[in-house]
Amino acid sequence: MHIYRFRVLCDGVDEFVREIEVGSHQTFLVFLYSIYECTTLERTGDVSFYISNIRWLKLKEIGLNERSAPKNFFDDEEELRADERRRKLPFTLMANALMRDFIEDPHQRIILEHPGGETRIFYIELLKIAKSSDNISYPRCVVSKGELPVKVQFIAPVMPVKPAAKKNTLLEELSLMAQATEEEPDENEENEEDTEEEAPDSDDESQPEADEEIDDELIGKDIEEMLGDETFSKILAGESPEPKARRSHGGGRKPKAKSYDDDDDILAGLDVDDEDEGGTYGSETYGSDEEDFGSGFEISGGNNDDDYY
DSSP, rough: EEEEEEEEETTTEEEEEEEEEEEEBBBBHHHHHHHTTTTTOOSSSSSEEEOTTTTTEEEEEEEEOOOOOOOOSSHHHHHHHHHHHHHHHHHGGGGOOOOOGHHHOOOOOEEEEEEOOOOEEEEEEEEEEEEEEOOOSSSSEEEEEEEOOOOOOOOOOOOOOOOOOOOOOHHHHHHHHHHHHHHHHHHHHHHHHHHHHHHHHHHHHHHHHHHOOOOOHHHHHHHHOOOOOOHHHHHHHOOOOOOOOOOOOSSSOOOOOOOOOOOHHHTTTTTOOTTTTTTTSOOOOOHHHHHHHHHHHTTTTTTTGGGGG
């Protein structure tokens, strides 16, 4: 039996190198498990090998599972065209694909696509073909350098769930209410004691303000001003101060108010002059009321008698 020795490189991880030997009569599924054993890849996802040419162009697909139905949508047109090209390739399941049936070149190139949490692409190249040893089991990893970076996944911490509070019965609720009512007076008494203790402190704080010293000079000046006032000095001597004369707003002698002797003067419209002004009743005499009204005589003041009625 012949064996194939492959070198496995990972795209984006330069330090990763694996060299694996696998028998020609073994399947691609066995080859996949040998890669799993020497790496940290997750054993999940639709993994596929692609037989390619020297330029790494895909020619055939060897899948772990049957092809899934085409997607209804794609992120962009490039992804759509890639899926269409992939579906045109010949497809074979790994469990049915023997290694010797797909090795057509002494430097055969194979692509391994491993989707999962992070898609990994591996470039596999045939290094040599040799005879197998009877005392060695295949497949086996002969060279292992570097490791694949592990993607850090954030896991939300699980918060502890508080146990549900126990519901009190009606009797327990009533007993709690009774205890609360008994404790309330004690709290009020404590508050009263606290206020009584705080009261002296407030008096002590206000006392320094009342005990502040007053300037003697200011007191002396105020006393001198009070003694200089005539009214205040007479009050101290026991004398009554004289009221000050009021000034008239007009600046002249205030006229006395006019007075009327009787109602006849009012009806007759006669003016009464003050004695100080030297005025007396007019020298003219007037007739009776009937004659004045009959003749339409105007009373002094310029008003017609008809205006009064």
